[in-house]
Amino acid sequence: MHTHICPLGLSLQDQPREREMGGWRGILGFEYGIVLAPLGPDISGPELVAAVANAGGLGLLRAPDWESPDYVRDLIRKTRTLTDKPFGVGVVLAFPHKENIKAILDEKVAVLQLYWGECTEELVLQAHQAGVKVVPQVGRVEEAKKAIDAGVDAIIVQGREAGGHVIGQDSLFSLVPRVVDLVGDRNIPVIAAGGIVDGRGYVAALSLGAQGICVGTRFLATEESYAHPTYKRKLVELENTEYTDVFGRARWPGAPHRVLKTPFFQDWRNLPSHENEANQPVIGRSTIHGMEKEIRRFAGTVPNPTTTGDIESMVMYAGQSVGLIKEILPAAEVVKRLVEGAQLLIHQRFNSEIPGRSKLV
Template sequence: MAGVPPEQIREQMIQVKEITDKPFGVDLLVAIPEQVDAAIDVIIDEGATSFIGGLGVPRRVIEKCHEASVKVMSMCGKVAHAVDAANAGCDVVIAQGTEGGGHTGQVAGMALIPQIVDAVDVPVIAAGAIFDGRGLTASLAFGAQGAWIGTRFIASEEAHAALVYKQQILETESDQTVISRCYSGKPMRVIRNDYVDDWSKRPEDLKPFPQQMLVSVQNATMGLLAGLDSDIDPDKACMPAGQGAGGIHEILSAKEIIARIMSEAEDNIVRMGDLIQ
């Protein structure tokens, strides 16, 4: 969740609990300090079993979560960030390659994931342009214990995303996402549009995070991230997406997506095992 006030987080968590009794987590941009503490209180109060920080997790947040038996995960785009997260007490590190959508780093997943696996003593989850069973298989081969999949699930029936956003993902080729600071002030991989192109011509006008995000809110570009499904202009809307968008061709149910990924991964693992016999 990005820019979502604590009470809206509570509302969405209540909705989740109404449809499942399974464990679930909440992902936030914790780099916005005035939102963090109130949001964490809600996450704990409403019974999440894990908290995921998109832009680092302050040690006090980790300690507060652990006191409530909530696991803490941190998205990391550099080996150094992963080491810092593990040393601070994070239970899981999510190693996101630059191919991934949303806020991202500069190192490709093929290089980053195994290096982070070697550098930390906590479980590592692979992320970045993973959209099918081949990506899951590769993640496991790199030493990760699972895969963090974003863009593929935005293009799902259940996703809390506007139809125009889902359709844009289906129409996006792998070379039509770009990394830009124009929406938040931090590097973010998004679907290229007129708004992104305009800012690319005047980088000197970009402000740091979170001031640039406030500019984006004023320009009405962040509606999709706030869950709006109407009055969305794809020529300026912030639409995070990874390079894996080029391999996504249909909107499916989350159940079907998971079933396909698992089936493909199992077939790949068997096939690779046959190679060494």
């Protein structure tokens, strides 16, 4: 029987020896297996990413959804003025991205995170030649198989519980163990994403075989988040979400998402399928990654601090566990509570005698 020190500094039994070697605690070289999701379009900016990195997690910037390599370089360099820790950049492959990825690799950030598109062997090789690790996010077992074959460094597994754009239909509890089994003894950490906001979710993810967690909604509701104050307030006030396709149909067709059940959404949740934002009135304006943008009704763009107009009628993405978020916190405090909450739970609940086995230490 193998015993090893789990990521929270406590011994767990009956874990494969490979886990000890792969090391959840040192996942991809970071102190904690906590990943800040690349919150779009610009919500995980330099301040939030640096705060998570300085607290020991992996912070992910979000690249623009259009080619802007010079801006991407500036974003990376600004983040480096706020932290001397490694961090990464998330890229949505459904949008123009080749020049942005080139800039990311030129800057040699720690991690290139990819979503909503195929993570090819060629791209992985290109990143590895630049010394950059590749971490795709997947929502289906088939995607995970392709990612493993492409030689990725870790895989974020997103369950249907997640906020924002959700590519798969399976829940985290069914999907993570299947991907863990698929990975087998390869040194490819599995990172769970979807509805994780506290230590309980952290421990649940570990019990499923994940070696880390990717957190979005809880980091949205932080002081450093670039979300509009009204959006942050709604994350604390509202408790329910819905999986829908009402927002952003013209710009990003076939991309369902999970949103807060705001009064605006409740009024329009049954929007006819032929309707989209293209012919709707402008309800606000925003500066996104340095570009002035109009926001039309039913657009898929969340409000940031520069946004003006009818904020409460704009989309507000959130994961299913948003009801557990009761306050806006500093990002470092979120990391601290996730780690300490999980540590305490393992110590109090699971350090007990199990019939037929030696006591967990």
